[in-house]
Amino acid sequence: MAELLVQQLVNWITLGCIYALLAIGFSLIFGVLNVIHFSHGDVAMTAPFIALALVQGSMAVVGVTGPAWLLLAVVVAVLAVGVIGIALDKIVIRRFRDAPAMMALVATVALGIVIRELIRHLYPQGSNPHAFPRLVSGMAFEVAGVSVSWFALLVVAITAILVTLLFVFLRMTALGLRIRAASEDRVVARMMGIRDSRVFRATFFIASAIGAIAGLLFASYAGVTRFDFGVMAGLLGFSAAVIGGLGSMPGAILGGLIIAGIEVLAQTFVPDGASYRLVFVFLLVIAVLIFRPAGLLGRTVMEKV
Amino acid sequence: MLELNDVDTAYGAVPMLRNVVMSVQAGELVCLLGPNGAGKTTTFMTVCGVVRAQRGKVSVMGKDIAVLGTENLASLGVGLVPEGRRLFPGLTVLENLRLGYDAVSARGPNFEPQLEKMCALFPRIRERLRQLAGTLSGGEQAMVALARALIGEPKLVIMDEPSLGLSPKLIGEYFEITQEIHRRGTTILLIEQNAEMGLSIADRGYVLVKGKVAQEGPAKELLSSKVAKSLYL
Numbered sequence: 001m002a003e004l005l006v007q008q009l010v011n012w013i014t015l016g017c018i019y020a021l022l023a024i025g026f027s028l029i030f031g032v033l034n035v036i037h038f039s040h041g042d043v044a045m046t047a048p049f050i051a052l053a054l055v056q057g058s059m060a061v062v063g064v065t066g067p068a069w070l071l072l073a074v075v076v077a078v079l080a081v082g083v084i085g086i087a088l089d090k091i092v093i094r095r096f097r098d099a100p101a102m103m104a105l106v107a108t109v110a111l112g113i114v115i116r117e118l119i120r121h122l123y124p125q126g127s128n129p130h131a132f133p134r135l136v137s138g139m140a141f142e143v144a145g146v147s148v149s150w151f152a153l154l155v156v157a158i159t160a161i162l163v164t165l166l167f168v169f170l171r172m173t174a175l176g177l178r179i180r181a182a183s184e185d186r187v188v189a190r191m192m193g194i195r196d197s198r199v200f201r202a203t204f205f206i207a208s209a210i211g212a213i214a215g216l217l218f219a220s221y222a223g224v225t226r227f228d229f230g231v232m233a234g235l236l237g238f239s240a241a242v243i244g245g246l247g248s249m250p251g252a253i254l255g256g257l258i259i260a261g262i263e264v265l266a267q268t269f270v271p272d273g274a275s276y277r278l279v280f281v282f283l284l285v286i287a288v289l290i291f292r293p294a295g296l297l298g299r300t301v302m303e304k305v
Numbered sequence: 306m307l308e309l310n311d312v313d314t315a316y317g318a319v320p321m322l323r324n325v326v327m328s329v330q331a332g333e334l335v336c337l338l339g340p341n342g343a344g345k346t347t348t349f350m351t352v353c354g355v356v357r358a359q360r361g362k363v364s365v366m367g368k369d370i371a372v373l374g375t376e377n378l379a380s381l382g383v384g385l386v387p388e389g390r391r392l393f394p395g396l397t398v399l400e401n402l403r404l405g406y407d408a409v410s411a412r413g414p415n416f417e418p419q420l421e422k423m424c425a426l427f428p429r430i431r432e433r434l435r436q437l438a439g440t441l442s443g444g445e446q447a448m449v450a451l452a453r454a455l456i457g458e459p460k461l462v463i464m465d466e467p468s469l470g471l472s473p474k475l476i477g478e479y480f481e482i483t484q485e486i487h488r489r490g491t492t493i494l495l496i497e498q499n500a501e502m503g504l505s506i507a508d509r510g511y512v513l514v515k516g517k518v519a520q521e522g523p524a525k526e527l528l529s530s531k532v533a534k535s536l537y538l
Contacts, residue, residue, distance in 0.1 A: 174407065177396070180405055184393040187355055191387065192453075193379035193408035 004268065006146040012257075014152045017159035018221060021214035022237025024166070024249060025207035031247035032183040032203045035093060035104045039112035041234020043085055044211030046115060047274040048132050048219035049123055049227075050077040054257040070133065078212045085208025086201050094200065098264025112230060119227040129226045155217055162210060163253065170249075175202055183247070211237075239285045245298020254296060258284070306331050306461045307352065308494050314344075314351045321347040322516045325361070329461070329494050335486045336495045336503040336524065339513035345496045346388050348513065349465040350493075353378065353385060366461070369411075379408035384454030388465040390446045392453070394439025398430060401438050401453050409457025421452035423452040426482065444475040451479075455486065462486065463494045468502065478508055504528045 020042060029037045037043075038070050054073035059065045092111055096104035101139050120126040138149040170176040175198075182189040182199040190196065217227035218233055240259045244251025266273035266280045288295060307329040315323040315522060323342045329335045339345045343442065349420050350356040352363055354370040363370040366381045378385065384405070392401050402423065424431040427448040433441060438449060452461055464483070468476045484506045487493050497503035504510050507524040520530060 119316050162405045177400055177404065180396060180400075181393050184395055185391055188377075188387060188391045188393070189404075190355070190375040191353060191378065191385045191408075194404070195376050 003145045006144045007101070007270050008264050010146065010148055010152050012260050014221065014260075015034040015263065016257035016260035017155045018214050018217045018256070019240045019259050020253040021159060021162065021210055021217070022233055023240035023244065023252035023256050024118025025211040026238050026241040027208075027244070027247055027249060027252040028203055028207040030241070032179060032199065033093070033097065034102075035096065036108065036205075036238070037093065038105060038108040038171075038234060038238070039088070039115055039230075040108075040211055041206070041232070041237055042112040042230030043081060043088065043117040043208050044139070044215035044237075045218070045225065045230035045233050046084065046119065047074075047081045047212035047215040048225040048229075049119055049130075050080050052130060052132065052217060053123070060180050070135070074135065074216055077216065078209050081212035081215070082205040082209035085204040085211075089200055089204040091300045093204075114232065116227050116230060123227070125287050127222045132223060132225045134223070135216070135220045151220065155221070156215060158217070161211065163249070166206070166210070166249065169206075175199075179203060215280070236281070239281060242285055242295055243288050247299070248295065248297045251295050251297035258296075306366055307463075307494060308362075308364040309348075309352070310342060310362045310364070312351060312358045312363060314347055314356055314358050316347075316356075320516060322358075323512075325516070325518055327511050328485070329492060329522070331460075331491065331492055333508045334484075334493045334495065334506060336507035336510040337494065337513060338500045338510055338527075340498070342515075343513040344516040345498070345513060345517075346465055348390065349463060349496055356371065361484060379457065379459075382409065382457075382460035384409075384457065384459035384462040386450050386454045386462065386464040386467055388469065389488070390443075390450040392438035392446055393447055394437065396438055397435055398438055398449050399434040401449060402430075402434075402456050405453035405456045409459060418434060419456050419458070423456050426455075426485075427452050443470050444472070445460075447471055447479060448482075451482065455491075459491065461492045461494070463496070465496045466498060467495075468497065468499050476502060501528070510531070 022041065025040050025044065026037065029035060029040065030268065051070070051073040054076055055070055057063060058069050058073070078276045087109060092107055093104065134151055136150040138150050140150045140153050141148055143250050178189070178194045179199050179202060181192065182194055184203055186196065189199070214237070215233065218229070236259060240255035242253050242255070243258055244253065244255030262284060263277045266277040270276060309325050309327045312322055312325045313320065323401065325348065327337070328422065330379065337345060337348060347356060351358050352365065352370065354373065354375040357371065365373065365378060365383060368381070373381070393404070402420060403416065406419055429445055430448060430452055433445060451464070451467065468479060471479060480502050483495065484494065488504070495503055495507065504524040506528055510524050510527045511518050512527065514521040520527065522530070
């Protein structure tokens with residue numbers, strides 16, 4: 001029993017970190033633009049396909065592969081997805097900045113479908129699942145008879161580093177201060193000489209690049225990636241952000257851990273829980289929306305009508 | 306420094322300003338008065354470029370605001386105090402002031418001396434620097450909003466109803482500071498509902514009624530005019 005609990009604890013933290021990274025992107029974009037970017041999950045899940053294409057391309061063209069190539073492919077994929085995020089904002093999302101929220105919502109849902117279908121049709125055999133390698137393999141150490149993998153440690157370390165860097169960036173740099181100001185009052189931010197376009201560019205790059213890292217870890221954790229993984233990644237990341245409080249970074253982390261916790265608990269203690277795990281997750285989302293609409297750590301905003 | 310030439314503004318189909326003509330010359334303290342709904346805040350928003358004029362031209366520091374854009378005002382030396390203070394509530398007082406400074410000056414080594422000047426002008430700010438702006442009292446927020454506009458040493462300051470919600474004692478203090486800033490050479494457009502206080506420190510004034518300039522002239526004349534008196538005093 002102790003072994004099972006420790007094993008599930010490791011799974012919980014690993015999965016919770018991945019969901020938290022997805023949720024951070026949602027929260028960051030919502031905090032600054034007041035837009036729920038429903039295609040964020042799909043944007044994030046383009047990263048494993050870009051990395052796979054690069055690895056396979058390098059093997060076909062140069063004839064070499066290995067951990068160094070994989071690392072290089074991962075870095076390029078993260079940067080590329082950051083740039084894709086900026087491009088999507090410029091081409092689609094910025095047009096709905098001052099439009100009713102419903103329009104932005106429909107546009108971003110449609111954008112997600114476009115991304116998925118593009119992957120399906122452009123990637124060779126895009127409808128099929130594609131094996132995705134573990135970014136690191138092997139066991140790091142043993143606790144109570146349970147082996148903790150290097151991958152689990154990598155996920156926790158990457159999450160801790162990214163969250164710290166994001167915190168330092170937002171709190172201690174001039175651009176971070178401007179992003180926080182724009183997220184509070186865009187009109188007054190403009191009066192303070194802050195250019196919307198720079199703030200949005202930076203926000204989309206950071207959110208999409210962090211999402212890409214989450215997407216790569218998600219694919220690596222599952223050992224496989226598929227063109228429609230973005231739907232589930234998006235729903236789970238968005239749910240985590242809603243539970244924690246959209247726009248709140250600590251909330252996104254807490255939401256990610258809660259959702260992963262429910263998934264792991266359901267799988268461990270409920271008969272056939274793996275099939276029902278999402279039922280429990282989304283019941284919690286509904287409960288939070290009913291009883292605490294601003295989320296566990298979110299700020300209640302009074303809307304002037 | 307500021308010129309509105311035959312300006313019309315509307316929110317959708319609702320006209321707000323009609324044929325507004327007004328100007329503020331260098332060194333002046335001009336007061337724009339008007340009752341609720343007269344279009345004072347719309348004038349502020351139009352001057353800032355947040356609301357586009359449908360007709361006519363708004364020039365700030367000799368440049369057309371429609372071309373210039375709101376975000377370039379600060380670098381031209383225009384400090385803004387919007388209605389309701391509108392500090393960034395989740396940012397500290399220091400961060401709010403830093404943004405006001407960065408808006409005018411490229412990030413440089415001169416922030417500290419400027420901050421010191423603001424603390425000397427508004428002594429209550431000093432002990433609140435690390436506090437979140439949203440947790441300050443109304444009076445303190447008013448002082449921080451003014452300090453945020455002044456910290457970059459602007460040539461022109463535009464204030465939208467700064468006395469709104471302040472106690473009579475604080476209003477007096479606020480207008481004294483405004484007068485002092487003007488004496489030091491800053492040009493000011495003060496948009497106010499408190500006609501007596503506004504005109505008592507202004508050089509000239511405009512009275513806005515239902516989106517139109519109903520009267521203009523030297524502040525002393527306006528103070529004694531029947532139109533202004535019937536509207537406010």
